[in-house]
Amino acid sequence: MQEVYHLQYAMDTFYFLVCGALVMWMAAGFAMLEAGLVRSKNTTEILTKNVALFAISCIMYLVVGYHIMYGGDWFLSGIQDVDVASTLSDFEGREGGFEGGSIYSGASDFFFQVVFVATAMSIVSGAVAERMKLWAFLAFAVVMTAVIYPLEGGWTWGGNDVFGMYNLGDMGFSDFAGSGIVHMAGAAAALAGVLVLGARKGKYGPNGEVRAIPGANLPLATLGTFILWMGWFGFNGGSVLKLGDIANANSVAMVFLNTNAAAAGGAIAALILARILFGKADLTMLLNGALAGLVAITAEPSTPSALGATLIGVVGGLIVVVSILTLDKLKIDDPVGAISVHGVVGVWGLLAVPLTNDGATFGGQIAGALTIFVWVFVASLVVWLIIKAIMGVRVSEEEEYEGVDLAECGMEAYPEFNKN
Template identity: 40%
Template sequence: MDAGLFTANNVWMMVCTALVFFMHLGFSFLEIGLTRQKNTVNILFKNVFIICVGLLIYYIGGFNLMYPGFEDGDAGFLKFAGFGIAAPENGMTPEYADGGYTWWTDFLFQGMFAATAATIVSGAVAERVKLGGFMIFTIIYVGLVYPIVGSWQWGSGFLSSLAFGEAEGFYDFAGSTLVHSVGGWGALIAIYLLGARIGKFGEDGKPKAIPGHNLPLAAAGVLILWLGWFGFNGGSVLSADPALTSLVLVTTSLAAASGGVSAFLTSFFAYKNFDLTMFLNGILGGLVGITAGADQMSPNEAVIIGLIAGVVIVAGVALIDKLKLDDPVGAVAVHLICGIWGTLAVGIFGNMAGFDQFLVQLAGVGAAATFCSLSAFIILFTIKKISGLRVSEQEELEGLDIHEHGMDAYADFRMNQH
């Protein structure tokens, strides 16, 4: 391969790595904005912990668990290539990954993805989870569950060769299932085991709004996430191919825009107000929805996927409330439900549309659902029994910042409470 093209590919991948890293600031802002002021430090601590520990865990074993080098005759379910990372002899040359990028860039780009699964859970369990229990969950979920599921498809495991009729292989371009639904299933199990925040449901069982303390931060978080998604999806092309990369960025943006518009309109017709939080989550729902097939869709199809994702967001949030589950940031509706929708959309729209492909996509969703739900339940239930998952009532009412961290995010916050 031409050295200039190799360099361009690798530089683009490194830029995308930086954009995906930047998404963690977006997640932090979104979670802070949609929750109460007294828990701000706690949320920031969790998100910084996820980045640092997630990257180290991925280095220690996650990368080689996700890309174990399945061979003919392997079941394609579980294999481990060893601890640590050491580049092959051709690791810095154009021979690696068919000339797309170097071994080191590959590791770092995939490492940025790995932490996202736990970040999704962080928002869902905000304001009442014990920090120690969450940290243990993060280590196990990012270290084992995420890379195992990823290996099934991106590591050439059994999903990548799953055939039915004319369909050959499950398809998830950038992770509607392999990243977002993996986090979404963990979030769903976590909020079920944790229970709702104090005051979320009244004596009549009806959900009560617990307003976030800073919607400007939440809006900034979503716009940062949208920007970061250019790296999330654009980098998943795994080269600087101008035609495919530009198409992916177009479909990503159109799905985000139509998801936001669809969500705020659906919310307006249902509740007779222009809800900013629904608008913001609609954008994220459109982004999650297009992620599985961003390289397969036409602009028109991207808009349709986003429009449906916006409706799914409003219905999903209502469903979570109806089930008396408490998700402060809408993570389950955004990442799990829209992740499922986006994965199935590959079988409905785009180059791979067809009933056979739809069934393969459905099977992939089912496999991830089963493994992630069972794994999350075992991890969280064990933590709950041994050390407890939830803080005390007093700690929850007074805020996790002062009890877990001994500090406030805003210096005059507690002074102004008295």
Template identity: 55%
Template sequence: MRLKTAIFSAGLLVGMAATAAFAQDAAPAAAEAAGQGSEAATAAVSGAPSPEVAYIFNTLLFLIGGFLVMWMAAGFAMLEAGLVRSKNVSMQCLKNIALYSIAGIMYWIVGYSLMYTDVNGGYIGTFAPYAFDPVGGNALDTGYSTASDWFFQMVFVATAASIVSGTLAERIKLWPFMIFTVVLTGFLYPIAGSWKWGAGWLDAMGFQDFAGSTLVHSVGGWAALAGALLLGARHGRFSKDGKGGIAMPGSSIPLATLGTFILWLGWFGFNGASQLAMGTINDVSDVSRIFANTNLAAAGGVVATMILLQVIYKRVDVTMVLNGALAGLVSITAEPLAPSPLWAIIVGAVGGVIVVFVVPLLDKLKIDDVVGAIPVHLCAGIWGTIIVPASNSDASYGVQLIGIVAYGVFTFVASLIVWAILKAVMGIRVSEEEEALGLDRTEVGVEAYPEFSLGRV
């Protein structure tokens, strides 16, 4: 037994020696290979990547962020489908897939160029379709693939259109809404966006809006408010004696909750990829920080909404809480990088508080916002934009206020004019009978829940 042990030990020592010798022989080869390896990878580790590496990672950020924001289209569709009554669910699903498609086409035909081409400190870009890099293109001067940037910016404009869809649900005709979507995504949003993100006049003044609390969310909110004022409320939404609103419960709280979680997930692309670069260690670190602050703000919106509802109403309305999460997300979107974690929670929490107070205010004003988009996107968007200087020293309250007013006046007035023309030319509202039957039957012809909705109003 001892002999076997001795033989085994000797063999093990020989094997280790051979391995060590092999390692010593291999080490110079490995070092030589490393020295001849990718200079770009070495540079990236040191914080100064090669143009090729930066190009690849920046493009990847746009693509990943873009498909996350595209997934928000599903979130809006599910949120709206859950918050409208069962007789209007098919209509909301139809509008959301249609508006996303229209936004994509219009943003290629004219939108992107209006927003980003030759703005040069002014108020508008150029009227032209956007040209992508050629097949196999490798131009490094932009720092990213032009098609990836176009895709990332395109999904943002679809978000603005979705905001309008939810507010005007259950009583607007399909085709006037689609025509308005053409104007909003092809012209109004791009022109407004050029003022900041296209290096226009507001950017020159120092206006700050990192990922679009105002440029995307408030713009969509102002367009929705203009439409709601001209469209009017749903029949039976407000009591005739003027005592307030009458609740019209949605079709599916699970769907609305799913939609909220999908939007929450998509927001990591919305805010995180708005860093616009992932080619250095610093950029990746900042993207990570943006993710964390975005999540904390949404959580702050939820908790603040729940507490306030319990204090005021002695019960917690789940639909309000869902909108509290979204308001927190909208609030942090104007500046998701600079805040400390605690400040991100506070910014999001104030967004939730805004929802709790603005929803009943709209009822008093008899403004019918089916999904609560005006409190969430317009009002929380204003709050998120005006509070940017509290964490970002490059911003000033005066310039932020100028930007908020400029976007509000332009978008509201222009949208009001477009809605008024549509109302005069073709009408924007279905008849009272069609509204009672539901738009699934009268406008779409396909009911979302035929087994349950048949014969119900």
């Protein structure tokens, strides 16, 4: 019988690792999406940020963040070698072995969690693009991944109380894979940064008119969107936490199906609404619509029907178009639409959970969303202001005009072409 238990342990651990690898691949998606939606003179810097933030996330979550979120020893962050005897004893205490809960390597759990942290930080990168100092951004990444995200993650997935007062899960709050915990949190940090930073030069006219600043490489942005779409199967699918029995295998399959359906619904809804509003098919709205559908379904991809998931994605696709236009009217300059995609639609994803999951309540979802947003936004705003006071957050007007590639990295991504 021990062979059966070993098999389940190995299966669940391997599934966790594969899904984590898919989520890690989303880092490439963010890098390509953002590189495609900024001007060519800012491409090297945005790529540098995406690689560096991933590395920072891995280190800071290992040293500090995982401990704050889930407890355990400092530096090693609670990642312990597996006690084979106790693990087998745990399995043997269950009827049916495979029918029990998920048990997997602690290292696989850390790996799966750390790529989520990097995802939250990647959201910030695009929103502050084209005018932020590289090292100011990286300084913020240290604090975000070490403290700000792990604290709110601990109040939800970690089961910790909010500053010792109450636990969000006990209030009826549910977020299956992170519409609020990951995506809205990243958008809240991004919003704080954008407000401190200000808009790009030339984005808004003297009379409040909005001037489009097109990205330099839409094929690259499209590739990034498809990479993110693919990686999202690991993001949501891995959050089932288990594969080794019929019920959970069916749940994983449903999560994959619903994730894909919501993305498709969001993409088509955004495309149609953009056609109605602009008279043309807008590729950037189509891409953001697909991502909005993915964000919307992330809070609960296991309980809706496939049609229900599609409709959740449709609403997300509509919301993101309206939100992008609204933020522009408010002169909140977000070059890639990250605040709308991950923040505004993340709220919709949380509110949609009680429609199909009886374990969640609208009151609990609202309370959880407000708690996460207020904490991340206020904490991020304080950190951004401290960084601004110490080293500044924005490049000079001349450096912004020439492009932050030369100012911050000393090299261009497309040296053989004229800058846009």
